[in-house]
C-alpha cells in the first residue's frame with residue numbers, strides 16, 4: 001500500500017519513508033513506514049525526529065537482522081518508546097521462541113512485551129493499535145499557542161510545486177493563514193492543508209500533534225528544506241524556538257552524473273534539484289568533464305541508493321543520464337612542503353580525492369588514506385567460517401563474535417569501505433544463501449596504497465571512466481573492466497586501453513582498432529559503467 005514509487009514496486013523494497021494517518025477508537029494515529037536497507041537509513045533517522053514511538057518489526061522466520069540492531073540504537077538514543085513486534089508467525093519456518101530470546105539477549109525486551117502477528121492474515125494486527133494507544137505517549141502539543149511546525153520531508157509535485165510534510169507542534173493551520181519560514185525568511189499564504197491516508201486528502205485544519213501536508217506556493221525546492229521551522233506570521237521572529245537540527249548522514253560513495261545529451265543539462269539540473277528535495281541525503285557538487293560536458297559529482301549512501309536515484313530520475317522526470325562508476329572518497333596527506341602545498345593544493349595539508357582527473361602527483365604525497373567501516377553481520381552459526389573467509393579476502397580485521405541465541409552469531413569486522421561499497425552484500429547473500437544480514441557505520445581512516453586505473457579511448461584518457469582504487473583491488477577490477485569493455489565497445493571504432501599506474505606495474509590492455517570515427521553522443525549512451 002505504502003510503496004508508491006515505481007522503483008519500489010519493481011524492486012519490492014521501500015526506499016522512501018511514507019506517512020499514513022488513521023483513526024482508531026477515537027484516537028488519531030500517524031504512522032511512518034521506513035525502509036529497511038542500510039542505504040536508506042537517512043529516511044529512518046529523519047522519521048525518528050518526529051516520532052513518539054516505534055514498532056520494531058522482526059520476521060519470525062528470519063529473526064533479528066543487522067539493521068534491526070542499528071535502528072534499535074537510533075531509537076534508544078532518542079529515548080523513544082519501542083514496541084517489539086514479531087511478524088510472519090503464519091509461516092511454517094516461524095520460530096517465535098527463538099526470536100523472543102534474541103530480543104531479550106540483545107535489547108532486554110521481555111517476552112510479554114512482544115506482540116505476535118501475521119500481517120498477511122491480519123492475525124493480532126488489532127493488538128498493535130491497542131499497544132500504540134497504551135504504551136506510546138501522546139505527542140506534546142499546545143493547540144492554544146501560535147502556529148509552529150517542522151518540515152520533516154518534502155516532495156516536488158509537477159502541478160503544485162514544492163509540498164512540505166509537516167509536524168504541527170503548536171497551534172493550528174488552515175487555508176488562508178499567513179506563515180513564515182525561519183531559515184529562508186520568506187512569507188506564505190497557505191493554499192491547502194491535508195493529511196496522508198496514505199494518499200493526500202484535503203482537510204480544513206491541521207492542529208498541534210498532527211502530521212500533514214502543506215501547499216503554499218513554495219517556488220524553489222530550497223524553500224521546503226527538511227528541518228525548516230514554519231511559524232505564524234503574527235509571531236515575532238526573535239521569539240520563535242527552532243527545532244533541533246535533523247542530522248544528515250555522510251555519503252559513502254560518489255559518482256559523476258551527466259546528461260546523455262549535453263543540451264539536456266538545464267532540464268536535468270532542475271530534475272536533480274527536485275528529486276533531491278525528496279531525497280535530501282544525496283550531496284550534489286557541480287562538475288565538468290571534457291568528454292561528457294557539464295554535470296555533477298553526487299554523493300550517495302551506497303550503490304543501491306545510487307541506482308535508485310538514477311531510476312527515479314528516469315521514471316519520475318523522464319531524464320536520460322550517465323552515471324559513472326561509483327567510488328569512495330580517498331584522501332592524500334601532502335608532504336610537509338609549503339611551496340608544493342601552496343602551488344598545487346591550495347595550501348592544504350590533506351586533500352580529498354573524489355575525482356580521477358584530480359589525482360595528486362604521487363611524488364607530492366606523504367601517504368594515502370582510505371575510509372574504514374565497522375561492519376555488523378548476523379549469520380547462522382555454521383556459516384561463520386565462510387563469512388570470515390569473505391571478510392579476510394576483503395582486507396578486513398576481525399572484531400568481536402557473540403551469539404545472539406543458540407543458532408545465530410553476531411560478527412563484527414573492520415573493513416575498508418571500498419571493499420564493501422560495490423557488491424559485498426550480494427556476495428555475502430550468495431555465500432550464505434540469503435541467511436546473513438549486514439549493516440555498517442563509518443570507522444575512521446587507514447593508510448593505504450592507491451592506484452589509478454586510467455582508461456584511454458583512442459589514446460586519450462577519459463578521466464570520468466578512469467578509476468582510483470586501493471592497489472589490492474586493482475588487478476581484479478581491471479580484469480572485470482576488460483571483460484565489460486569487450487562486450488560493450490564496437491572494436492572497429494574505438495581503441496580502449498586500461499593502464500595501471502606505477503603501483504600496478506605492467507598492467508596495460510589494449511582492445512579494438514584505432515579508427516578515428518569518434519562520436520561523442522555514442523560514447524555517452526554507451527558508457528554506463
Ligand SMILES: Nc1nc2c(ncn2[C@@H]2O[C@H](COP(=O)(O)OP(=O)(O)OP(=O)(O)O)[C@@H](O)[C@H]2O)c(=O)[nH]1
Nearest residue numbers: 012013014034035036087088089090091118119120
Ligand atoms: N507469510 C507472510 N508473509 C508476509 C507477512 N508480512 C509480510 N509478508 C511478506 O514479506 C514480504 C516483504 O514485505 P514488505 O512489507 O515489503 O517488507 P518490508 O520489511 O517493509 O521491506 P522493505 O519494503 O524493504 O522495507 C512480502 O512478500 C510480504 O507479502 C506475514 O505476516 N506472513
